[in-house]
Amino acid sequence: MNVLTRLLEHAATTPDRVAIIDRDGRQISYAGLAREGARFAALLHSQGVRRGDTVLVLVPMSIELYATLAGVFALGAVVMVLDPSAGLAHLERCCALRSPQALIGVPLAHLLSLAVPSLRRVALRVCAKGWWPGAVPWGRGSGSVELGEEVNTDAPALLTFTSGTSGTPKAALRTHGLLLAQLAALETLLAPEEGDVDLATLAIVALANLATGVTTVIPDASLRRPASLNARPVLEQIARHGVTRTAASPALLERLADVASKQRLSLPGLKRIYSGGGPVFPRVLHKLARVAPNARLIGVYGSTEAEPIAHIAFQDLSASDLEAVRGGQGLLVGPPVEAIDLRIMPNRAGELLEFADLESFEAVTLGAGKIGEIVVSGPHVLPGYLGGVGDGETKFRVNGRVWHRTGDAGHLDAQGRLWLAGRAGARILDARGELYPFSTECAALEVPGVRRCALLGHRGGRVLCVGWEKGRADKKETEALLERLAWAHVDRIVTVKSLPMDARHNAKVDLGRLRKLLTQDKLHGAADGGISVWKKTPP
Structure with a gap:
């Protein structure tokens, strides 16, 4: 099964529904996005891209990005994503782990490649949203390739990288099956409703929107420094396009709340706000509640390897929960999501874990109230890294089942809710x-x-x-x-x-x-x- 299957279903059943509203106000329907994906797939195929090839995509969130993803997935090629803000050395290390056969990027990305030897060696270059010497224009070509070609669930689909702050980054290669499982978990969490319009600040959430028929609004702001972004245009987008929900980092949401409060703006149309990518403190949720009085506020806990893991609504926090936070119990992030199994292990940060069988594993797991390392398993949990680099420290098997060590410490309370205590190694x-x-x-x-x-x-x-x-x-x-x-x-x-x-x-x-x-x-x-x-x- 291809990750495009759901997109194509919406293109067939609701062809005129708006799929994406770009930051400049441009719109594209589900049918239009499917056509653009098919056209771009034909362009890539004419340039020699084939199934299994790695295609580095350095295009910001936009209509072009999601048409690009549709085209690459249609060919059975692998989308590779890097974070330019991590620095040139990080880009070079990532490309050393997996050399891309093609680079699709905006002009700034092609300029950046001049300083990164591995990127300079990429043979095929496509320039999106502009022009670059020697690069194929993104809009060239009028043919099409059939989207939704059958792809095995174990075929690779998306390659991302950890930050690599402690050295070499780890490459997280998601298969189509794993990506579909993650989108399914996100769909359960986001609970899409008919008529939803989502302000998407995270690329994976926008992809989940396309799988569920939700209209996505791309924020009119640079997301590289969310704590200091220009919030006014984004607040105007929320009002102008009737945004009903959003998912963003705590820093971005706090920035929106601070500016809205300062300018005495209210966001009554927002019904759900999800925050993740970092600790979601009660202080931020209090601010959001004041400017979005009708919104249900949900804090989400997860990681690159397992997203989501747990979540809790601000409205479900009791006075005693908040007092426990003030008393040093940690941060309450709620019960684990249904699709995941979670255990608390004794904190053995830096040590390898091995278990002979399920009984020996369960024998050392900790009960309610005891702090230890959080480990998870489930269909949307990454089973291993590219080439096995990093697996020894972060993975272990129990009766053939892979468990992921989050590296975070925490405990479960008597209600089965997870409390974070921070990094196990800290x-x-x-x-x-x-x-x-x-x-x-x-x-x-x-x-x-x-x-x-x-x-x-x-x-x-x-x-x-x-x-x-x-x-x-x-x-x-x-x-x-x-x-x-x-x-x-x-x-x-x-x-x-x-x-x-x-x-x-x-x-x-x-x-x-x-x-x-x-x-x-x-x-x-x-x-x-x-x-x-x-x-x-x-x-």
Whole structure:
């Protein structure tokens, strides 16, 4: 089965329904998208692309992107996606893992390839949304290829890469069967309704929309820095196109909420808001509830290898749940989705796991209330990486069934709901006992005025780096925060104007960069009640 099957069904049954509204207002119907996909497939076929070939696609979310995906999938070729914001070295390492036979990109992507040797060696180049010397224009050709050609479910479809922050990136190769399973899990989560219009900030969600007949609106903004994007055009799109739901990173949604609140705008037409790609803190959900009063707010937990894993609606959080967050229980992310099996294992971060049989596996899994590493299995969980690189540390088998180690720590409560405690490898073990920094950070973020924070073990002490809403806090506010976190035995609070964030979602503190800055010893005033101020703003 091809991932285009559902798209073609909608093209046949509701040909005139709008499939995509682009950022510039252009629209294309389901039938029109199917025609463009067939035309582009013919273009690629005429240039020598065949089943199994790898096609690198560097096209931003747009009508052209999804017509491109339709054309590549129609030929049984593999779509390869890279994140240019990860840097040139990352692009080179990814292409070393899998060399593409074709590059489809906007002019900026072709310019970028001049600095990446592996990209310069790609023989076939197609230029989308513009012109580039020596590249085949995306719009060339008028023939077509039959879409929906039968493809085995175990045939490769989509190749993406982990960030590779600890070294070589891992290549996640999804088959058509795995991609269909993921789209099915997303469909259950998103629960599409007749007439839904979705503001899609995530490419995989837009693909799920096309599989379920939902109209997709592409945001009129650069999504590379969601925490600082120009929100006004996006808010106007939501109102103009009657957007009923959206799925986005917490940083992007918080930005929309902040600007809407400042400009006294309301978004009454939004019925559902999904947030994922980073921790979804109650503070962000409170902001969204004020500007989108009719929306059901859902926090989603997942990863590249397993998306989604769990979810919970803000409206289902009780006062006692929020108090538990403030008391250091971690972040509640809800019950696991139906399509996934989840267990909590003793935290053995950095060690390989092996089990002789199901009985020995179940014997070591932890019960309710006990923190350990989260492991998952299911039809939409990636069973392994390309070439097996990284499988030893992240996968293990039980009676032939693959389980994925998320690398996250957490626990299940008596209701079967999952609470996150942070990265398993970030656990602090010192003379005062065990502490998961993320649980402390969740509690700190419930304190008024704290915008971002990160706790690190540093030179034998526990250091909490804090970014305040107004840039900095006075001594009284900082001492009050220290007192409130007495249970975590925080030694020092460091006020930082701007914490370094991850490049992809702007939702997670870049702990590697932060630790490096701490190691550079740019602190002063440490003798003043455990309160310090950073000399320089992190780059």
